[in-house]
Amino acid sequence: MSDTAMATEGRMPCSDLDFWADEVIATPYPHYKALRDAGPAVWLSRYNAWAVVRHRNVRDALVNQEVFTSTAGIGLNDEANRNSEGVMIFSDDPDHQRLRRVFNRPLLPGALNKLKERLSALAEARVDELVGKGEFEAVTGLAHYLPLTVVTDLLGLTEEGKKKMLFWAAGLFDALGPAGNPRTITGIAIAVEAFTYLHGLEREALDPDGWAAGLFRAADNGDLSLSEARHMLMDYTGPALDTTINGLSSALWLFARHPDQWDLLRANPDLLGRAIDEVLRMESPVRSFARLISRDHDMDGVRMRKGDRALMVYASANRDERRYSEPERFDITRDARDHVAFGYGMHLCAGMHLAKLEIGTVLNFLIRRVRRFHIVEERREIHNLLRGLSKLTLRVDPA
């Protein structure tokens, strides 16, 4: 069978697609379509795991934690899952709900309101500086800027933690890939370094006003155990940076490639919210997380067995033609609010409002300062779980 060949053994759609091959990661969308056409869930024979690929099925599975559990790990290999035991994203309700209530405190819209002024001032100065240059590298120059200045500050780790957070975060996501994959192996080593740092942190070394210190205070108040607080440091450290960085880089990349949509947004800035959702639908920063199937399950006629792992392929669900008409078309007038780029259900991204605020703040200044983006150079990052660019050099025509 060729890489994308499909077979249907009985009631089991099956594919020998190399889901983690560099070229599949770089150009995934035709492969996702082939998988969606084959069934609601397709058995990836090279990896002994299911890919759940259609929009409705991904959402249904994400709210069915009785069957699709996170407690046994959201990675595809046992080592990363074992190392991450106790982390909030690796838990189910009711425990998860209790942890999440504490975790959410600094991330709710009310708390984020206080951040708006600071983010705006920083974004405006950086956008002015870069647009003044006429040409700039947008991933490190612009997309990194707010996450690396503001978010690392808010979390309030030590200087070592602040410096290494981005490096650790990429490794933590790579670690969740299939066993034996070179990116997974490197990712696991990086994740071990990050866990060692976080678990050894002295609370006195933390910024007392930061999110991290807030977890220890919650433990003092009896809302969490000390061990839970320590594990949850990872929930702030892992997903807070490159997810947002990739979202903003992809926004710039899409608007450079679709100048009509940039014109439309500049003429109608009130479309900004829709535009952000459409960017995340088109170029979902997180490709997939996994679940363990805790009992035999029938997914629209496909029999899934207890003990199998299933990937929730958000990036495929977001291009599902059963849900979105012309899903390959970038259209900022589309109502894509029900995309699953932030997941869905109980594990819906805890940083969603922050991420949208950061991306929206930067785009808001670009709308006023940039008439046209031209791509000078781009390089796609090959990563087990994250989709984004490692380089995007842009030339801009000022407004």
Ligand code: HEM
């Ligand atoms: C565009 C940016 C972002 C994207 C695309 C994204 C994507 C996701 C996705 C797909 C999930 C679902 C996980 C699952 O189903 O198991 C998730 C959960 C989560 N995200 Fe994000 N994320 C982003 C930004 C952030 C930020 C800025 C933070 C900062 C704190 C964050 C923290 C989390 C946490 C803690 C969870 C787990 C929630 C839980 O277990 O209840 N994310 N994110």
